[in-house]
Amino acid sequence: MxxxxxxxxxPTMVPADVALAGAKDMVHHRTDQFYEIYEQCAGKLQQIFATKQRVLSLNSTGSGAMDAAVCNLVSPGETMITFNGGKFGERWSKIGHSYRCKVHEVKYEWSDASTPDKLEQALKDAPAAVGVYTQLSETSSGALNPIKELTEMTHDAGKFIVVDAISGLLAHPCPMDEWDLDVILSGSQKGFMMPPGLAFIVVGPRALEKMEHTDRTGFYFDLQAAIKNDAKRTHPWTSNVSLFQQLNVSLDMLLEEGxxxxxxxxxxxxxxxxxxxxxxxxxxxxxxxxxxxxxxxxxxxxxxxxxxxxxxxxxxxxxxxxxxxxxxxxxxxxxxxxxxxxxxxxxxxxxxxxxxxxxxxxxxxxxxxxxxxxxxxxxxx
Ligand SMILES: Cc1ncc(COP(=O)(O)O)c(C=O)c1O
CATH class of the missing domain: 3.90.1150.10 (Aspartate Aminotransferase, domain 1)
Structure with missing residues (x-):
């Protein structure tokens, strides 16, 4: 035995109540039954991300939200700053390249972090960059990045910041509104105590404005379509119904803990x-x-x-x-x-x-x- x-x-361990919620009867995603679950989750997610913004959920693992944060915000040919001190920082660069963006990558040893001095230099070296892409916690190296400081510096330079908090959210504070983050994203299989398969992304006002003027590439991760459907309490595509039923339970457990x-x-x-x-x-x-x-x-x-x-x-x-x-x-x-x-x-x-x-x-x-x-x-x- x-x-x-x-x-x-x-993935992390899943509580029995969350696992069992995945076995509930299937409901159709274009019905009031699903809209109610969607809206309950949306309200609870706002508390988890500490934001008044709507939290969009995507039917993908966390990388789907990373993909969305690039193809909706950086037009082909525009420059993005990335920090590569591990696999997931490197992923920002790979996504940028795949959408034909110019990538100004700051590469450093895995024992290090995305420190403010590196950002200061990058902002000098790539003044045309539209945004900065980093992560709260780099899961390949175990490094925690100083997001609050990096956000302030990025805004002083007139750019937006995107924070991959896929593993870091819930393990560390990263309040969207208080820290004035432009985009934060996460995934279900980490601090959420859920199976893999859902990604979450919050887009703040600065990033929403940039999105309006971006020549979006890609199709499935169209955030404007996600926003339009969110207003109707649903997704552009078939919703991951069972995962939502599980999410509703895991969010209750998390909010009860605080x-x-x-x-x-x-x-x-x-x-x-x-x-x-x-x-x-x-x-x-x-x-x-x-x-x-x-x-x-x-x-x-x-x-x-x-x-x-x-x-x-x-x-x-x-x-x-x-x-x-x-x-x-x-x-x-x-x-x-x-x-x-x-x-x-x-x-x-x-x-x-x-x-x-x-x-x-x-x-x-x-x-x-x-x-x-x-x-x-x-x-x-
Ligand atoms: C910091 C970070 N970013 C991105 C990812 C990729 O997420 P996923 O595997 O859910 O697509 C992970 C997964 O481990 C991660 O820890």
């Missing part, structure tokens, strides 16, 4: 895993900019991260992820996002220690677990 436990930075508590939960989990990694004597990638979405633990020389995660998955049903690209075998990424409690994390850390021991790493079992327990204890009243 083997239970499956996800410590991956998406945003400050959700952020604190992720911070405690992140602190616990970071403390465990440190106590075990491992270095962490992007140590200076730690995200609470995941902790990227650098493997000792000669230990292949992909083999360690494969072993945990096959032996115990514990899912963690190895790195990507150059970091494929160098880091194990321990996720702390979504439907995960203290004791899930302790279990994940225990498995991680056991796997490392099995691979011959000279650690003492329990050292990381104890450090995590101490972090959890420190938050008890």
């Amino acid at each position: 083997k239970k499956l436990h996800l410590f991956t930075p998406g 945003l400050p508590n959700i952020h604190q939960r992720h911070e405690i989990q992140g602190n616990a895993v970071r403390a465990a990694a440190d106590a075990l004597g491992f270095k962490r990638l992007s140590e200076k900019f730690p995200s609470n979405v995941l902790t990227p633990v650098l493997m000792p020389e000669g230990i292949a991260a992909s083999k360690v995660v494969k072993f945990m998955r096959e032996e115990w049903g514990i899912f963690m992820t190895a790195g990507q690209d150059d970091y494929k075998d160098k880091i194990v990424r321990i996720g702390t996002i979504g439907y995960q409690d203290y004791f899930d994390t302790i279990m994940g850390l225990a498995a991680f220690e056991m796997a490392l021991k099995k691979f011959g790493v000279p650690i003492e079992l329990g050292v990381g677990v104890k450090a995590a327990q101490e972090v959890f204890m420190s938050y008890l009243g």
Whole structure:
């Protein structure tokens, strides 16, 4: 017998009530029954994104919302600034190129972040750029970016900013209206405690204005069509009805917990895993900019991260992820996002220690677990 436990930075574990909601009777998407579910979700999503704007939902994974944020806002030939300090920053550049935009890419080491000095330089180097594309949390490196500061600098330069908060939303505060973001987007399979398949995107006034003057490319991710249909409480295409039924339940659970508590939960989990990694004597990638979405633990020389995660998955049903690209075998990424409690994390850390021991790493079992327990204890009243 083997239970499956996800410590991956998406998909994440799904509560039983959310999973069961996906088994409800199907309803047609052009009916009052669906419009009601749509509108209930829309109101709750506004609270999650901390915005008065409408939150548009797309039938896609998060990358669909990224695609939409480029093809609706940057005309072919216009310049966009991107930050490539990992796979998902790189994706902004790839999308831009695919729509024949000019991409001014700021490339940096995965241990680093999209810091204000880099943006300052990029704004000088690419004065014609119309917008800046970055992410709240870079999931391939575990780096958290200073979105509030970057937004202020971007606006001072008269440009719009687009924030990929696909993994970062709910793990960290990123309030749309308070920080005056132009576009923020996310996906269902992360902090939302949902299966993959829905993306969310909020478009603020500056970006709406730019959209009016953009020579949009692409077809499926036409945000003007999405906005028009949103006014009728529906989508331009067939809605992902079952996922909406699930979303309605997951949003209730999240709002009952409340945003400050959700952020604190992720911070405690992140602190616990970071403390465990440190106590075990491992270095962490992007140590200076730690995200609470995941902790990227650098493997000792000669230990292949992909083999360690494969072993945990096959032996115990514990899912963690190895790195990507150059970091494929160098880091194990321990996720702390979504439907995960203290004791899930302790279990994940225990498995991680056991796997490392099995691979011959000279650690003492329990050292990381104890450090995590101490972090959890420190938050008890
Ligand atoms: C920061 C970030 N951006 C983009 C994506 C891509 O999202 P999806 O796989 O849902 O298309 C991910 C997925 O892991 C992510 O973490």
